[in-house]
Amino acid sequence: MASKILTTASLGLNSFLVEVEADIQRALPKMTIVGLADTAVQEAKERVKSAIKNSYLDYPRTSIVVNLAPADLKKIGNHYDLPIALSILQENETIKCEEVLKKSIFVGELSFDGSLRKINNIISICIFAKENRYENIFLPYENSVEASLINGINIFAIKNLSELVKFLNRKIQLEKVKNLKTLEKISEYENHEYNFSLIRGQEYAKRAMIISASGAHNVSMCGSPGSGKTLLARSMPSILPDLSEREILEVSRIYSSVGLLSRENPLITKRPFRSPHHSSSLVSLVGGGGIPKPGEITLAHRGILFLDELPEFPKKNLETLRQPLEDGHITISRAQMSLEFPAKFILITAQNPCPCGYLRDETKNCTCTNLQIRNYNQKISGPLLDRIDIHLNISRVKQDELQKDSETTNLSEIKNKIKVARKIQESRFKNEKIFTNSEMGLSLIKKYCIIPIEAKKLLSIAIEKYNLSARGYFRILKVARTIADLENSQNIKTEHIAEALQYRKMEI
Numbered sequence: 085m086a087s088k089i090l091t092t093a094s095l096g097l098n099s100f101l102v103e104v105e106a107d108i109q110r111a112l113p114k115m116t117i118v119g120l121a122d123t124a125v126q127e128a129k130e131r132v133k134s135a136i137k138n139s140y141l142d143y144p145r146t147s148i149v150v151n152l153a154p155a156d157l158k159k160i161g162n163h164y165d166l167p168i169a170l171s172i173l174q175e176n177e178t179i180k181c182e183e184v185l186k187k188s189i190f191v192g193e194l195s196f197d198g199s200l201r202k203i204n205n206i207i208s209i210c211i212f213a214k215e216n217r218y219e220n221i222f223l224p225y226e227n228s229v230e231a232s233l234i235n236g237i238n239i240f241a242i243k244n245l246s247e248l249v250k251f252l253n254r255k256i257q258l259e260k261v262k263n264l265k266t267l268e269k270i271s272e273y274e275n276h277e278y279n280f281s282l283i284r285g286q287e288y289a290k291r292a293m294i295i296s297a298s299g300a301h302n303v304s305m306c307g308s309p310g311s312g313k314t315l316l317a318r319s320m321p322s323i324l325p326d327l328s329e330r331e332i333l334e335v336s337r338i339y340s341s342v343g344l345l346s347r348e349n350p351l352i353t354k355r356p357f358r359s360p361h362h363s364s365s366l367v368s369l370v371g372g373g374g375i376p377k378p379g380e381i382t383l384a385h386r387g388i389l390f391l392d393e394l395p396e397f398p399k400k401n402l403e404t405l406r407q408p409l410e411d412g413h414i415t416i417s418r419a420q421m422s423l424e425f426p427a428k429f430i431l432i433t434a435q436n437p438c439p440c441g442y443l444r445d446e447t448k449n450c451t452c453t454n455l456q457i458r459n460y461n462q463k464i465s466g467p468l469l470d471r472i473d474i475h476l477n478i479s480r481v482k483q484d485e486l487q488k489d490s491e492t493t494n495l496s497e498i499k500n501k502i503k504v505a506r507k508i509q510e511s512r513f514k515n516e517k518i519f520t521n522s523e524m525g526l527s528l529i530k531k532y533c534i535i536p537i538e539a540k541k542l543l544s545i546a547i548e549k550y551n552l553s554a555r556g557y558f559r560i561l562k563v564a565r566t567i568a569d570l571e572n573s574q575n576i577k578t579e580h581i582a583e584a585l586q587y588r589k590m591e592i
């Protein structure tokens with residue numbers, strides 16, 4: 085009878101069951117792996133053979149055929165070593181524990197000496213094992229902290245093959261991995277390199293950032309070099325609300341799938357801040373590749389995607405951002421499959437007003453022609469700008485103000501205000517499938533952004549004077565809703581509309 089060991093195959097962020105069977109036949113010594121196994125899986129043969137021999141276990145001197153089922157699912161990755169080794173050891177009756185094997189998932193890469201190495205995507209694998217009601221999961225010791233985030237399943241962290249074989253044969257006992265229960269303490273350890281309280285002056289921009297953090301509004305900044313655009317963007321994570329436990333799991337799962345977690349940093353507990361360079365390829369920005377992997381926009385999930393020097397990005401890459409900005413996820417389609425990666429982030433963009441950077445600067449003269457200025461700004465398409473609620477023109481802070489001792493910004497007070505505003509939105513949208521004001525569509529805007537007659541008058545004047553588009557009009561309503569929430573005001577008042585009008589897109 086062929087043996088059967090259970091493991092998983094990963095596709096994007098999801099995992100599927102794979103059964104590993106080994107069959108030992110009387111023929112010349114040779115191992116064959118069948119079942120749509122990728123090159124890395126084929127290479128498992130050598131590692132498995134050496135690991136079993138060097139663990140002083142019995143390796144058959146005959147022909148071994150290993151089957152990875154189902155055969156139509158591509159098997160990629162290095163975690164098949166352990167289940168393959170176990171299927172051979174079960175087949176030659178080195179391990180005898182059918183009952184445990186039936187209820188367990190095994191993953192891990194083997195080294196020649198039989199020790200287990202770290203693998204990717206462990207959070208997703210553990211979630212799969214738990215959701216499908218397996219009792220145990222056996223995984224490499226190096227992955228144990230990541231895995232400890234998942235409760236409701238027995239997790240065993242294994243150092244080497246011989247230890248596992250002894251355990252399965254009931255020769256030794258192994259401790260289960262304890263669940264991580266220290267998440268409440270996370271915010272106390274938060275230490276941001278860039279901090280909102282380091283910014284001198286810039287009250288108008290700081291206020292806009294607070295509004296953005298409260299309602300998850302996308303922001304664009306335009307200003308001459310050195311005006312503090314990068315500093316403002318990088319300081320955003322210090323005022324954003326802490327990740328909830330559910331969000332920590334969601335984000336860590338993404339990072340675990342691309343191997344960006346380590347034993348020292350087993351979890352993502354801070355809101356991600358991703359700032360891809362403008363020379364980044366489309367695939368690294370939005371995800372993809374032969375075996376689709378998440379891109380920067382997915383790594384920015386629940387955090388910030390910062391595009392510095394926006395006009396330098398290829399137009400095609402910016403256009404591709406439109407769909408994920410709208411939907412909060414990206415779908416990557418291949419001939420055999422279609423994968424979806426989450427991508428809910430606040431977009432912050434920064435740019436100079438013109439190629440030389442000094443248009444409207446108080447200290448330096450701009451050397452660009454009108455045509456150059458127009459071409460530079462035309463690179464950013466209307467549909468992308470349409471998804472940005474807050475537009476800021478940033479001027480440089482004067483030297484003496486920069487050197488002033490800080491008028492202490494109370495970070496925790498700001499964070500608290502933002503947290504309250506988010507809570508208001510959460511309860512408002514509890515039946516609407518959205519969380520923040522920025523996500524409101526037309527019908528929700530009509531429902532939740534009722535404004536007084538005076539404000540209507542103000543808006544009609546603005547529409548005429550500034551040539552506001554319909555989209556621009558609705559953006560102002562959404563931002564005004566967030567400003568009202570920051571003040572804990574049930575109604576949008578005229579003053580909220582007046583403030584929101586300051587953040588509209590100005591013509592260059």
Ligand SMILES: Nc1ncnc2c1ncn2[C@@H]1O[C@H](COP(=O)(O)OP(=O)(O)O)[C@@H](O)[C@H]1O
Pocket residue numbers: 282283284285286307308309310311312313314315316481486
């Ligand atoms: N308002 C400010 N408060 C404190 N430091 C500032 C401020 N504005 C600029 N700086 C400092 O000036 C330098 C340039 O700022 P940066 O954010 O890189 O400008 P930009 O991205 O607009 O070119 C940074 O070292 C930054 O810390």
Ligand SMILES: [Mg+2]
Pocket residue numbers: 313314392434
């Ligand atoms: Mg900069």
